Amino acid sequence: MKETEPPHKELEVLPRTGEIYRALVASSWDAILGVNRKGTIIFWNKGAEQTFGYSTDEILGQPVTKLMPEKHREGHTKELRAFLSGNCGGTGIIEFEALRKDGSKFPVELSLSIEQQNGKFVGLAIGRDITEREQMEQALMESAERYCNLFANSLEAVFSADIEDNILVGNKALEKLCGYCLEELTEMKPTNILPPESREYISKQVERMLSADEPISSTVHEIFRKDGKKILIEQYLNFIKRKGTIVGFQGAYRDITERNKTAEQLKSSFINLAKTVSRVIESCDPYTAGHQQRVAELARLVGENMGLAEDMVERLYLNGLLHDIGKISIPTSILTKPGELAEEEWALIRAHTKQGYNILKDANLPWPVADVALQHHERLDGSGYPNGITGDKLSLEVNILAVCDVVEAMSSHRPYRPAMTTTDILKELKDGRGTKYNASVVDVMLPMIESGEFKSMWNFRNSRSTATEGLCA
Secondary structure (H helix, E strand, O other): OOOOOOHHHHHHHOOOHHHHHHHHHHHOOOEEEEEOOOOEEEEEOHHHHHHHOOOHHHHOOOEHHHHOOHHHHHHHHHHHHHHHOOOOOOEEEEEEEEEOOOOOEEEEEEEEEEEEEOOEEEEEEEEEEOHHHHHHHHHHHHHHHHHHHHHHHOOOEEEEEEOOOOEEEEOHHHHHHHOOOHHHHHHHOHHHHOOHHHHHHHHHHHHHHHHHOOOEEEEEEEEEOOOOOEEEEEEEEEEEEEOOEEEEEEEEEEEOHHHHHHHHHHHHHHHHHHHHHHHHHHHOOHHHOOHHHHHHHHHHHHHHHOOOOHHHHHHHHHHHHHOOHHHHHOOHHHHOOOOOOOHHHHHHHHOHHHHHHHHHOOOOOOOOHHHHHHHOOOOOEOOOOOOOOEHHHOOHHHHHHHHHHHHHHHHOOEOOEOOOOHHHHHHHHHHHEOOOEOHHHHHHHHHHHHHOHHHHHHHHHHHHHHHHHHHHO
């Protein structure tokens, strides 16, 4: 059987601990130097040569004060002597400004220890140039200072809250916005400034934010100030994460109460202008007076019953007011002509869609009213005019206005025909459902017609208008 050498045999060829230690010290990139109790340098490695610029021959036997600038020498010497007078085994760390051979100065960190070797005292120091570290620390301090100034002096209300919704940090603008100081907000919890409806809304938004793991770009809701005044704010929220875990939120508040009032006034003025334009058009055609207003009201009702967003419902109403604006180009003699119209006359009437588009296309409006004016007589199967557009090329707004326009026109008297019956209207919609007309719109419209909802709505509007006119008379 072959004999094997014991596993510990190889250790006998390794250098002894002292040899390893001396090799590590000699090759270290850190400056390692030794001094006696008098402060004379008695050891100097390659790292020290690189750091301070002195060779071993040049520095050994020199006082350690040779490595200190004149202006700091006295203070540094006292600090070093105080340490060197300590007991064996003592350790410490000091930072001071050091001096290189070429006269340049740099910050250095010294890790000190007191040892005894062969009965002799040795103070060992491991030095490291910390210029980059101090530069980074200074940059971080300046960055933090800029951030704090930006935070404190921001005109917007800025806050930071932990996951339990306690205010941690806020600026003066936040106190001004809410009327509460930060201590009061922390004590009462920020959710207490929210009306019940806003509280529920924000709670849902935060839940959505947590589940989607993405910030809320913007939410608009109301809050109560300390004086009891309710204001409308725009809020931005984002996560505060540590090691991948959400620990809080940060964000900003902006008071948009006045801005919202101005926007509402502008919107109201614009709608009133659209109503005026609508009345001007209908003054040319007494037989269709009120048509655009009724289509607008019907479109808004359909939008609400379909559960569309408030912004879309408003767009439908405005489109209804302006969809027939091109009729202003049609001679009154044709609009009011009794009996059947000739083909040439029908061609002029059909041209009102293109005329409406030409009137509205250059208007700087936030909604595509020109396209709706152009396309409200188009049909899903391409049987409409002016361009025979089909299917999904027609927007939902166009599909809704098309159905509302048909229903209102069929239910109203025209010079060339009497008003059609409810049965006729229902048959037209049912026959054209999914082919000529959008099925979803028809499905909402049918019960409105069958229940008389849209007729009731018009009667209410007309009675209110009549009452207003009577007051003004």
